[in-house]
Amino acid sequence: MLDVCLPGTGGMLPLPNRWLTCCWIEHQGAAILIDCGEGTQIALKKAGLKPARIELLLITHFHADHVSGLPGILLTLANSARTQPLTIAGPVGLKRIVSALTVIAPRLPFPLEIIELQFSRTVKSDQPTAGSPIATSVPCTPKPLYLQNVGGHDAGYRASSREKTSPVKITALPLRHGVNCLGYRIELSRKPVFNPDKAKSLDVPVKFYKHLHSGESVTLDNGRIILPEQVLDGIRRPISVCYFTDTKPFPQMIDFAKDVDLLISEGMYYDERMREKIDEKNHMLFSDSAKLASKCGAKRLWLTHYSPALERPHDGTKAVQKIFPQTTISNDGEMLTIAE
Amino acid sequence: MLDVCLPGTGGMLPLPNRWLTCCWIEHQGAAILIDCGEGTQIALKKAGLKPARIELLLITHFHADHVSGLPGILLTLANSARTQPLTIAGPVGLKRIVSALTVIAPRLPFPLEIIELQFSRTVKSDQPTAGSPIATSVPCTPKPLYLQNVGGHDAGYRASSREKTSPVKITALPLRHGVNCLGYRIELSRKPVFNPDKAKSLDVPVKFYKHLHSGESVTLDNGRIILPEQVLDGIRRPISVCYFTDTKPFPQMIDFAKDVDLLISEGMYYDERMREKIDEKNHMLFSDSAKLASKCGAKRLWLTHYSPALERPHDGTKAVQKIFPQTTISNDGEMLTIAE
Numbered sequence: 253m254l255d256v257c258l259p260g261t262g263g264m265l266p267l268p269n270r271w272l273t274c275c276w277i278e279h280q281g282a283a284i285l286i287d288c289g290e291g292t293q294i295a296l297k298k299a300g301l302k303p304a305r306i307e308l309l310l311i312t313h314f315h316a317d318h319v320s321g322l323p324g325i326l327l328t329l330a331n332s333a334r335t336q337p338l339t340i341a342g343p344v345g346l347k348r349i350v351s352a353l354t355v356i357a358p359r360l361p362f363p364l365e366i367i368e369l370q371f372s373r374t375v376k377s378d379q380p381t382a383g384s385p386i387a388t389s390v391p392c393t394p395k396p397l398y399l400q401n402v403g404g405h406d407a408g409y410r411a412s413s414r415e416k417t418s419p420v421k422i423t424a425l426p427l428r429h430g431v432n433c434l435g436y437r438i439e440l441s442r443k444p445v446f447n448p449d450k451a452k453s454l455d456v457p458v459k460f461y462k463h464l465h466s467g468e469s470v471t472l473d474n475g476r477i478i479l480p481e482q483v484l485d486g487i488r489r490p491i492s493v494c495y496f497t498d499t500k501p502f503p504q505m506i507d508f509a510k511d512v513d514l515l516i517s518e519g520m521y522y523d524e525r526m527r528e529k530i531d532e533k534n535h536m537l538f539s540d541s542a543k544l545a546s547k548c549g550a551k552r553l554w555l556t557h558y559s560p561a562l563e564r565p566h567d568g569t570k571a572v573q574k575i576f577p578q579t580t581i582s583n584d585g586e587m588l589t590i591a592e
Numbered sequence: 593m594l595d596v597c598l599p600g601t602g603g604m605l606p607l608p609n610r611w612l613t614c615c616w617i618e619h620q621g622a623a624i625l626i627d628c629g630e631g632t633q634i635a636l637k638k639a640g641l642k643p644a645r646i647e648l649l650l651i652t653h654f655h656a657d658h659v660s661g662l663p664g665i666l667l668t669l670a671n672s673a674r675t676q677p678l679t680i681a682g683p684v685g686l687k688r689i690v691s692a693l694t695v696i697a698p699r700l701p702f703p704l705e706i707i708e709l710q711f712s713r714t715v716k717s718d719q720p721t722a723g724s725p726i727a728t729s730v731p732c733t734p735k736p737l738y739l740q741n742v743g744g745h746d747a748g749y750r751a752s753s754r755e756k757t758s759p760v761k762i763t764a765l766p767l768r769h770g771v772n773c774l775g776y777r778i779e780l781s782r783k784p785v786f787n788p789d790k791a792k793s794l795d796v797p798v799k800f801y802k803h804l805h806s807g808e809s810v811t812l813d814n815g816r817i818i819l820p821e822q823v824l825d826g827i828r829r830p831i832s833v834c835y836f837t838d839t840k841p842f843p844q845m846i847d848f849a850k851d852v853d854l855l856i857s858e859g860m861y862y863d864e865r866m867r868e869k870i871d872e873k874n875h876m877l878f879s880d881s882a883k884l885a886s887k888c889g890a891k892r893l894w895l896t897h898y899s900p901a902l903e904r905p906h907d908g909t910k911a912v913q914k915i916f917p918q919t920t921i922s923n924d925g926e927m928l929t930i931a932e
Contacts, residue, residue: 264671265633265664265667265668265671266631266633266634266664267634267637268634268637268638290630290631290633290634290660290661290663290664291606291630291631291634293605293606293630294606294607294608294630294631297607297608298608314695314696315696316663316664316667316696316697319696320630320660320661320663320664320696321630321660323630323656323660324605324606324630324656324660327605327656328605331604331605348695349695349696352692352693352695352696353692353693353695353696355654355688355689355692355693356654356655356656356659356660356689356692356693357656
């Protein structure tokens with residue numbers, strides 16, 4: 253189960269009635285926060301989200317509306333008496349940016365682990381590589397991050413790029429915004445479905461169900477060995493959320509966001525007459541994200557990152573839902589629990 | 593005439609219903625902004641203040657709640673197509689802080705003039721120096737800043753530390769907050785009162801009144817010379833505002849804030865049981881600022897910089913007004929025009 257929230261939905265400038273775009277994704281009490289513009293710590297409070305739960309902060313890029321609230325978030329965590337490390341991941345250059353912005357938050361009571369997501373630029377082919385969700389005309393995705401349950405006294409999850417110890421996997425895609433900018437896909441893997449009818453037909457006692465569901469083989473009292481695949485109904489696809497701000501549209505986004513349960517994607521304006529301006533600024537219109545949602549087979553689309561000049565984004569609802577009916581013109585505080 | 597506004601009144605952390613403390617002081621369309629914590633650009637919008645009018649940004653100190661909104665303010669000014677320089681003044685270290693925070697606002701269309709207010713630490717005496725508003729047990733005040741009207745195409749005021757070309761003078765006092773921190777006094781000098789009865793008794797034609805009021809001597813048609821002092825009723829004291837956050841109280845603040853029209857001063861809590869905590873943190877209670885207002889002969893006191901834990905600062909009204917009746921427990925957006 254993933255809880256997803258958009259505490260803010262604005263782009264460029266925070267407004268009195270619209271916080272800057274950021275995204276909260278929580279699993280079992282451990283949260284990922286994507287981006288933190290000016291005021292994000294207030295937006296979290298308004299949405300009823302607990303900053304202390306943040307284990308991983310993902311930054312898309314270093315424009316002020318996506319990162320200027322970093323000192324505020326860090327100091328809020330400091331005030332909550334946090335001592336466990338916080339991981340911040342983002343594009344190359346992140347260490348320099350964090351180092352500069354924390355000049356006004358110099359003595360944090362917890363360590364920062366900064367991960368710059370490096371992308372190989374050696375592959376020249378325009379064809380997708382086997383096993384890679386993205387075509388190789390863009391840089392290759394780096395090794396995924398995993399939100400890691402560290403357990404014990406230091407409870408909670410921690411981001412780790414080293415090994416898979418968590419069901420929450422994060423991959424990144426370089427976007428096209430004129431500066432280093434990353435899109436993110438967050439996936440929660442799920443256990444296969446346990447089939448009690450199969451277990452009963454094999455005379456497996458109930459006490460063994462949990463072990464089999466976790467992928468362990470068991471030996472029954474009569475010496476018979478039961479394998480997990482004898483009682484499980486195959487692999488379920490992960491729950492997935494994809495997040496794209498800021499970028500102009502390009503084909504590889506479709507593969508990267510393939511079949512996501514929720515696509516969160518920018519829409520600066522709904523008015524097609526803004527096309528020229530939006531192309532020039534490397535952004536997307538509502539229709540761009542709707543076409544993308546349709547092509548990648550997303551179950552739902554949340555639009556966000558509205559221009560401050562767009563006072564009534566909901567006026568674009570009808571037109572965008574013609575392209576992709578499951579589109580939501582998100583409001584600040586938009587929430588969804590994805591269980592299935 | 594000075595227009596004064598407190599767009600925010602919070603300390604430490606911005607809250608959904610309380611912006612961080614900052615102060616707006618405007619004279620003839622040119623504004624001074626004191627401090628800019630996270631969200632100040634939104635607080636200005638909510639208070640109906642126009643960031644484009646900011647000519648001088650004064651920083652008290654480099655704690656995040658007083659300066660983390662700097663990139664946002666600068667980018668807001670950039671979006672308003674500003675090209676004229678912006679002066680930022682504050683404690684020593686300001687250049688380093690501005691340089692670090694503008695890593696996410698790297699290409700501003702206007703130049704920044706950074707003034708670090710240096711204080712001499714050579715004077716040892718505990719007695720006030722002649723001409724200095726502060727006792728010399730604290731560092732001497734540096735040369736005042738003047739908000740300078742540059743005129744012409746580049747209209748508006750500009751801060752200048754070089755010469756007195758404006759009626760708006762800014763002086764600073766080092767406070768006691770455990771880090772470099774400055775209090776500010778803003779004074780608007782006023783022309784002496786013109787006495788038309790005196791002018792009439794000297795047979796001065798009305799066409800000369802304006803020149804005489806501006807301090808110029810005039811020669812009448814009959815060759816007689818009239819001096820300004822023959823028709824003026826002496827010097828009027830300036831309009832003055834004094835601003836103190838963050839600090840513990842100390843005696844030199846009284847001289848520095850002598851006879852101000854408006855004292856704006858911090859009050860983290862009203863509850864005297866917070867005394868120990870507040871002393872330790874180098875802050876003030878409501879009663880500290882009220883005693884200060886009383887001792888310095890202020891006409892009015894505005895309290896601000898409430899602790900996030902203080903949900904209902906107005907509950908402290910009665911007690912603090914016993915000490916200094918002209919105390920206002922400021923709300924976000926508190927406004928006053930000081931004309932006399």
